[in-house]
Amino acid sequence: MDFGLTDEQQMFRDMFRSFSQKEIAKVAEHTDKEEQLPPELLNKAAEQGMLGALVPDTLGGAALDPLSYTLMLEEIGKACLSTAAVICVHTSLATQAVLDFGSDEQKERWLPALAAGEAIGSFALTEPDAGSDAQSVSTRVVRDGSDYVLTGVKSWAGNAGIAGLFVVFAATDPKANGRGMSAFVLEKDMPGLKVGHREPTLGLRGATFHTVYLDGVHVPEANRLGGEGDGWKIASNSLEYVQLALGAAGLGIAQAAFDAGRAFAVERKQFGVPIATKQAIGDYFAETVIEIESLRHLIHYAAWLAEQKQSFASEAAIIKVLAARAARNATNRMLQVHGGYGFSAEYSISRLYRDARALDLMGGTPQIQRVLLAQHVFASTGVEVKP
Amino acid sequence: MDFDLKPEHQALRRFVREFVQEEIKPLVKQIDRTSLVPDELLKKAAEAGLFGIPFSQKYGGMGAGETGYCILMEEMGRADASTTAIIGAHIGIGVMAIYLDGTEELKRRYLPDLCAGRKIAAFALTEANAGSDAASIRLKAVREGDSYMLDGEKMWITNGPIADVLSVLAITDPSLGARGGATCFAVETKQEGFSAGKREEKMGLHGSPTAALKFDNVRVPRENVIGKVGLGFVTMMKTLDIGRVSLGAATLGGAQATLEAAMQWAKMRFQFGRNLANMQSIQFMVADMAAEIEALRSLVYRTAWLVDAGRPFTKEAGMCKLLGSEIASRCIDRALQIHGALGFTRDGGVERAWRDSRINEIFEGTNEIQRIVIASELFQEIGVRIRP
Numbered sequence: 001m002d003f004g005l006t007d008e009q010q011m012f013r014d015m016f017r018s019f020s021q022k023e024i025a026k027v028a029e030h031t032d033k034e035e036q037l038p039p040e041l042l043n044k045a046a047e048q049g050m051l052g053a054l055v056p057d058t059l060g061g062a063a064l065d066p067l068s069y070t071l072m073l074e075e076i077g078k079a080c081l082s083t084a085a086v087i088c089v090h091t092s093l094a095t096q097a098v099l100d101f102g103s104d105e106q107k108e109r110w111l112p113a114l115a116a117g118e119a120i121g122s123f124a125l126t127e128p129d130a131g132s133d134a135q136s137v138s139t140r141v142v143r144d145g146s147d148y149v150l151t152g153v154k155s156w157a158g159n160a161g162i163a164g165l166f167v168v169f170a171a172t173d174p175k176a177n178g179r180g181m182s183a184f185v186l187e188k189d190m191p192g193l194k195v196g197h198r199e200p201t202l203g204l205r206g207a208t209f210h211t212v213y214l215d216g217v218h219v220p221e222a223n224r225l226g227g228e229g230d231g232w233k234i235a236s237n238s239l240e241y242v243q244l245a246l247g248a249a250g251l252g253i254a255q256a257a258f259d260a261g262r263a264f265a266v267e268r269k270q271f272g273v274p275i276a277t278k279q280a281i282g283d284y285f286a287e288t289v290i291e292i293e294s295l296r297h298l299i300h301y302a303a304w305l306a307e308q309k310q311s312f313a314s315e316a317a318i319i320k321v322l323a324a325r326a327a328r329n330a331t332n333r334m335l336q337v338h339g340g341y342g343f344s345a346e347y348s349i350s351r352l353y354r355d356a357r358a359l360d361l362m363g364g365t366p367q368i369q370r371v372l373l374a375q376h377v378f379a380s381t382g383v384e385v386k387p
Numbered sequence: 388m389d390f391d392l393k394p395e396h397q398a399l400r401r402f403v404r405e406f407v408q409e410e411i412k413p414l415v416k417q418i419d420r421t422s423l424v425p426d427e428l429l430k431k432a433a434e435a436g437l438f439g440i441p442f443s444q445k446y447g448g449m450g451a452g453e454t455g456y457c458i459l460m461e462e463m464g465r466a467d468a469s470t471t472a473i474i475g476a477h478i479g480i481g482v483m484a485i486y487l488d489g490t491e492e493l494k495r496r497y498l499p500d501l502c503a504g505r506k507i508a509a510f511a512l513t514e515a516n517a518g519s520d521a522a523s524i525r526l527k528a529v530r531e532g533d534s535y536m537l538d539g540e541k542m543w544i545t546n547g548p549i550a551d552v553l554s555v556l557a558i559t560d561p562s563l564g565a566r567g568g569a570t571c572f573a574v575e576t577k578q579e580g581f582s583a584g585k586r587e588e589k590m591g592l593h594g595s596p597t598a599a600l601k602f603d604n605v606r607v608p609r610e611n612v613i614g615k616v617g618l619g620f621v622t623m624m625k626t627l628d629i630g631r632v633s634l635g636a637a638t639l640g641g642a643q644a645t646l647e648a649a650m651q652w653a654k655m656r657f658q659f660g661r662n663l664a665n666m667q668s669i670q671f672m673v674a675d676m677a678a679e680i681e682a683l684r685s686l687v688y689r690t691a692w693l694v695d696a697g698r699p700f701t702k703e704a705g706m707c708k709l710l711g712s713e714i715a716s717r718c719i720d721r722a723l724q725i726h727g728a729l730g731f732t733r734d735g736g737v738e739r740a741w742r743d744s745r746i747n748e749i750f751e752g753t754n755e756i757q758r759i760v761i762a763s764e765l766f767q768e769i770g771v772r773i774r775p
Contacts, residue, residue, distance in 0.1 A: 131727050133658040156728050200733040202741065209728075270520035271775055280755050335745070339518050339753060340543045343746045345588035354590065354742070360724060361731055367668050367724075387659045387666075 012068040016075040019048050025079035031206035032351050037083060042117050052115020053091050054099060060112040066306035070248035070299050077252025081355035082206025084249035089158035092241035094121025097167045097183060101226040101234050110165060119164030124154035124212050125235050132368045135232055137181060139214060141170035148219045154212040160195045161208030164188050169231045181231030185223045192217035203354030242363045243316035247299055250323030250359050254292050254330035257352050261334030284333040291326035314376045317369040324359035324366060331356040399455050403462040406435050411466045418594035419739050424470050433504020437474060442486055446498035453694035457636035457687055464640025468743035469594025471637045476545040479630035481508025484554035485573055488614035488622045493573060497552055509550035511541040511600055512623050519756050522565035526602060528557035533609050537602040547598040548583045550576055556619050571619035573611045580605040591742030628704045630751055632694060635687045635707025638715035638747050645722035645740055646676045652726050672721045679714045702764040709757040712747035719744050
């Protein structure tokens with residue numbers, strides 16, 4: 001066992017840290033207020049290799065190892081969770097689907113643009129009646145000669161407002177539930193694709209989540225990822241990656257809250273002493289450190305599994321639950337440490353607290369992760385656990 | 388034992404519920420978006436007598452006691468935390484200080500206008516360097532003939548920008564500090580030298596105006612001393628004790644309303660071929676919410692009964708504030724989770740409740756201070772004195 005980072009991983013982390021602090025953190029407040037990322041930010045992130053993190057260098061990517069990828073998202077999450085969410089959706093949900101299931105031709109067609117940030121990726125799985133029950137999508141797809149025709153409504157499609165490419169899931173055989181689902185790559189200007197209502201959100205205000213209307217969109221067969229019926233496999237793979245990625249971003253925001261809280265607790269004096277010296281306050285930091293450190297090590301382990309090409313499905317589910325808990329508890333405790341200042345928009349901690357709330361919803365709720373984990377736990381016993 | 392409310396309190400609940408339904412509910416979204424509770428609404432609340440619910444009819448109040456006041460806060464808390472905070476800060480702490488310790492003359496001078504809502508009150512204790520450590524206040528009051536000259540600053544004052552009358556704690560004897568050297572004053576904000584800073588931008592409770600207050604040699608007549616010179620800290624702490632009970636009631640209303648909303652959603656929302664109400668993890672969240680809310684309801688109304696019966700209630704008041712704020716935060720958070728992504732949008736009400744409720748764990752004494760108060764009371768019973 002070796003818990004150390006390689007020289008290369010340290011170099012990547014330092015590079016991502018310096019970029020995130022210099023370019024992302026300083027505009028995070030502005031991103032939240034304006035409810036969008038500054039226009040140049042994603043281009044700059046692309047130049048750092050962030051948008052093609054796991055894409056091979058032959059296709060314009062940074063070809064990071066999985067651990068370096070989690071280090072990258074930790075640093076971005078530390079600077080701004082909105083930005084991290086946009087990049088998670090782009091890299092782990094959309095790009096990963098092409099990377100793992102696209103043909104060589106499809107990879108050459110889309111990955112260079114995704115890696116360069118010329119096209120931002122969106123992921124359209126959720127529907128008004130298919131949230132946690134994601135397999136029951138009702139968006140229909142029918143054959144029309146060599147084309148497919150997609151009709152339906154998607155909700156909460158991440159990045160839809162800024163995307164050039166959409167990974168869309170539709171039912172080729174609605175009766176077969178998840179097994180009858182297929183995945184397609186749609187381009188922004190395909191007739192019939194319309195990006196609708198943007199969700200006004202509590203936190204993550206710099207990220208965009210939209211309703212997407214598919215009104216008889218003609219999609220060539222060459223735009224289908226994998227085979228017919230591979231949709232759920234493709235979606236699950238992307239979701240595993242995004243759980244790992246959001247876990248790393250959650251670690252980052254927990255760390256950011258911790259750092260802000262610690263600085264405040266040292267500075268703020270009451271009863272003649274820094275509040276950091278109070279036992280109750282010390283306990284908040286101790287509890288936060290416990291959660292942060294256990295999360296960090298689990299993320300490193302899952303990244304190692306990914307590197308070994310082993311399954312990390314149940315680790316991803318655990319990480320997602322743990323990261324949301326760590327990030328939410330950290331931001332909540334550190335807001336409390338700030339006292340009245342914590343509730344004021346003048347300090348960043350209330351933004352962190354709002355942003356972290358998203359982690360219990362995005363990429364699968366803890367309720368659904370627990371169902372997956374219970375299924376995993378009982379899998380070998382022959383008992384079938386249903387949601 | 389009789390757990391039923393008296394007929395007049397039951398009638399008060401029906402009356403307030405109707406007012407809230409008709410006048411406040413339709414404005415809730417607007418209040419959050421515009422960061423303003425319309426004057427018109429406050430005027431209607433004043434005409435309905437809501438600004439003087441607990442106080443004696445002798446001074447123009449409704450005479451409904453602490454129990455009646457808790458009913459008001461619970462019913463208002465169901466709808467809008469901002470409006471609740473304005474009326475709560477007015478009654479529960481601003482006016483309450485004068486009501487508890489003011490001279491008869493002072494009460495006759497200010498209470499009728501305050502109870503009628505013609506004037507609004509605020510409570511000014513906190514300063515930049517005196518938050519949880521309230522005894523470290525520095526705002527000073529220097530005797531000058533028949534007056535005191537107040538000089539200094541207050542911070543985070545709820546209702547500060549809209550108040551006509553303030554209950555202010557100031558240091559009259561720096562050698563003694565807050566304990567023994569602080570005095571409470573009723574200060575009119577029209578006095579020369581007073582100014583309120585700009586409204587704080589906050590995560591939630593947008594309609595509740597909060598500001599720093601500046602006192603630049605504000606003249607206050609001697610008759611406006613509330614209680615005794617040098618004993619102002621006691622008046623302030625006593626006032627906060629009472630305020631904590633009603634804060635518990637307000638959080639009770641907020642928690643109950645989100646439980647009801649979450650249950651409605653769980654009934655309507657279908658996933659995996661059945662509604663969420665038929666999912667065990669959702670049922671358990673609902674059961675936990677309901678259990679906590681019931682415990683809080685019992686605590687709040689029993690504590691109100693202690694107050695009305697003239698019995699000691701400091702420890703219980705701290706518990707009302709501590710449990711109330713944490714139960715409300717937990718319930719609202721669970722309700723948001725049950726609503727799923729919908730709960731995360733600003734289109735529904737849960738998101739606003741989630742932002743609004745967080746301050747309850749902080750203002751009117753942080754929950755850390757409540758725990759210290761409760762522990763102090765408990766250890767005092769066995770002869771141990773603890774310090775914060």
